[in-house]
Amino acid sequence: MIRNKTLIVFSFIFFTSTILEGSTIVIKNATIFDGIEDSSYLGHILIDDGFIKKVSKSSMVQGDRVIDVKGKIVTPGFIAPDTEIGIVEIGALSVTRDDESNIYDIGFSIHSAFNPNSTLIPWNRSNGITSAITLPRNTSSPIGGLGSFFLLDSKMNINSNADMVLIGRLGASGSSSRAENLSLMEDILSFGLSLNKKDIASDITIDEIIENSSIASYLDLKARDVKVLYRLFDEDLPLIIKSHRASDILNLISLKKKYDLNLVIMGAQEASLVIDDIAKNDVPLIINPINNIPNSFDELASNINLAQRLEKAGIAMMFNVSRDHNYHLIRQGAGVAVANGLSYGSAIKALTSNVAKVFNIENRGSIKVGNYADIVVWEDDPLEPSSIPERVFINGIETDLTTRSTRLRDRYTKDLNKPNTYRN
């Protein structure tokens, strides 16, 4: 079978690339969507010691290993900005979930729970996602929970950027008014803004600060929580607030202005109703471009053309998906957005450089000299979910594209004369 050959070729490449680590690779004759330019160009990429050393339109680039991709599309590795990769293995199985804390709210970090052996990593990587931001589940606090950035290279020595984003939410709760939610959010922010370096010098000073703050004592904040609130302002940490309703978005923009927040709004199904305010205040959005369902009374304006309208207004966007595990389907969402008017170049940026920019992920998200070589060679159009990567490089190293899923497939389509449990 043809598949057999491909597998052998793949494993061979993986093997050799491991040996040649540190030597140079040239990806030749690539149709490059670099994540910066709107359109593609034919070029050649030199990878040296994990980094992009040269991107050239002239074919004079030399390297130890030359891979002629014959005009295939090459993009930066896609970055999924909203995932549970590494902290949830099976959704409905609580013993495989590490996305919740019973003690911490604001300062809850999932970073140490990350499992580099999760099956979600090879699965999403083989579909073109080379890195991801993993977020905890919502906490009971309107602001609470830290997300981390992870490379999906399956290394036990985790390559990550820990606790680089704080999350929160604003909207219908079903039990109390969103006004309460917003007031609480503002009280927390105001407490955070009041903190100075001396306040967080030691656990003793933090305890004093908590005691002297009615909101901090009411919320029973811990030292971790307080430190994170200090970081929010001191480091201008990105703050992702999940919110949909147009009026909530406006309230969040007011908070952004008042507290000078590095605000990102996620969901934003009603963004089209307040699009000028979002644009004027430079609020990047994480949207699910395929979601046109008025799934709640906060999302009545859900419309399939949102991405196209954000592009016109000049708003930076990134994509997420509503279902778990298949985070690579942000590609399908991007394809649907393009079918409904978004430009192709903007779609690629939404999957790559926009995420890197908004979340300060340095030297990733675009194909340019000096960046890490997170690069995907696509068999066909990456926005067609029916097409998959042929090669995936992370930090300049070609990764294996085998997944548990392809193993199971092969087990039930090959060597059928053997009993199934005795097959590969």
Place this chain on the structure above:
Amino acid sequence: MKKIYILISIISFTLEATNFEPYESTYEPLPYTNTILKNANIYDGDGNEFLETDIIIQNGKIISIGKDLPGADELTIVDATGKWITPGIIDIHSHMGVYPAPSVKTSSDGNEATSPVTAEVWAEHSIWTQDPQFALALKGGVTTFHVLPGSANLIGGRGVTAKNLQRNTINSMKFPDAPHSLKMACGENPKRVYGNRGQTPSTRMGNIAGYRKSWIKAEGYLSKLDEYEKKSDEAKELSYKPTRDLELETLAGVLRGDILVHNHCYRADEMAMMIDVAKEFDYKITAFHHAVEAYKIADLLAENNICAALWADWWGFKHEAYDMVQANVAIVDQARNGTGCAIVHSDDEIGIQHLNVEASKALSAGLKAGYSISKARAMKWITSNPAKAAGIYDQTGSLKVGKNADVVMWSRNPFSVYALVEKVYIDGALAYDKSSGFEPTSDFDIGIINPKKRRIEE
């Protein structure tokens, strides 16, 4: 006593005389235009592809497919050059109407999760006909959908097949002469829902015992019914008709072969067991739904003539959905020399709008697994195969002369994510037209954000 019998006979006579059938379809198509779609590329839903071909729809039916067709003069002409035509898409697993949008408690009516066997409930009695999701699905080319109760119960109740022509009553949407279906569910859901309450079933063996007990009751009921119906009219007058039992009526309908079983089941070992349960009580399973592990027993499914209704790539949301293989659809399709019956379903309000892309993913995975499957064949997964599983293939599901003209015109090849639906015909009548903005709007969508506008009007 005898007077009562006479009275009953009179009543039943009256019922027959006025032809009053409760819950029957009162569907009527929209006014149709006799149309020729010219120079189209066609997947006919039966596995064939025709390029640059004309198709005539007249009086609600497909009249002819070919080149230089006679009798085309008096028809409305639609230039379909460069476009693709397929049968109306059919979703065999939808919860539209029973889990409508917005997703709120007050209209969350899909699971009668109060007892593990609720064969007496009918999904059609829950459907909210103003669900805004119907119109969105129409724009994805869906002309027919099969709504099932949820999977909390071992036996969840009857499903219903409807035309995607949104109206104010479910009877006016019901697909005429479509058989009823029965939703059954294996595995984690029933055992979780009832196990958590300290009730049976709390294990998979409890699940199986639950089905078997129900079928035993149904057999008893059916034999009483048969016994009564075999009697002469005189003898019937002198005896009691067995008291109606809604639960057992449904189950007896399955045993009689009138009601089609649609069985939610993920794991291969459980599907194999359900086939045994069906053999024990001599009923047929029409389709396994979700069936993430169908590829492990694809031959068994083909041998037993059971369809598998599948996602292209969903996995991992629960343990029984962990062993996902993207070639699942293709492996089922190709089983036993291509006699398998594979269906791509949605079970999702977004997925239903993109079943063409879901099929495309499944096809691509099949090709990568080494199978040779044409796009024309893959089109069956979302047209004729679900039509067969819904028992309506004689009426729709492929562009066969004489069938209902349920037709979709796509902007380009529908196996691309960029393909948009441009026109949808249901029974030969235009139900959606992208270029003119002709589309249905549910009452829900009227004036809800801006009183002067529809929900998503700009």
